[in-house]
Ligand SMILES: [Fe+2]
């Protein structure tokens with residue numbers, strides 16, 4: 001029997017209520033003074049807004065990859081992409097409301113020029129079922145990231161927004177996981193191969209999207225010759241430590257292990273080494 005996802009508060013996979021829209025968020029109610037001087041939040045929100053806003057590059061690649069699976073390709077185009085782009089718009093609006101002095105558009109354009117070159121089909125797992133495993137890793141990462149953001153702040157508008165996005169990311173995870181199960185019913189991939197894909201994507205999380213995004217946030221944050229500029233590596237270390245300490249690691253590991261469909265006992269054996277890898281990913 002399939003065990004339920006370890007997120008009791010997650011919505012059911014069928015959408016019973018309309019998906020939220022940007023005008024549901026009252027950006028005029030943001031308590032600007034409560035967040036403006038929080039440098040960590042600035043970096044975490046702007047970098048997230050960049051990666052989310054660049055989602056259309058990924059969709060194109062993914063849709064092409066799943067051209068033989070119209071059900072998956074349709075969902076990617078009609079639901080996944082609009083939702084990811086909406087995350088980008090919402091976060092961008094939040095950033096521009098709190099930090100109007102930051103030139104979001106110019107910084108994003110520079111980021112995107114670099115980022116879009118790196119998003120190629122070659123980056124995807126050759127095996128489609130394994131790519132769905134990799135997508136589960138990415139959505140686990142985003143779901144836990146927004147949960148951390150939600151817990152990191154007391155500002156009500158941001159708390160609400162982060163929670164809305166977190167719920168979407170959990171739904172994305174559930175979709176990718178369900179599609180994986182469908183495909184793997186035919187493929188019957190070994191656990192070793194599934195674990196290989198999990199590990200590969202987990203290790204890539206650190207060196208990919210968020211690092212590129214953070215680099216551009218950092219570069220456009222300050223004037224080039226500012227004397228008291230904090231080095232990029234130092235900013236990254238600080239952020240990874242801060243986020244790493246708050247990440248709901250156990251929950252993340254449970255989500256990561258789900259595609260392996262391990263017997264209970266084996267799950268316990270493997271949970272710890274995987275949590276160690278995940279922590280290393282964050283702390284390195
Ligand atoms: Fe997202």
Ligand SMILES: [Fe+2]
Nearest residue numbers: 139142169172
């Ligand atoms: Fe997502």
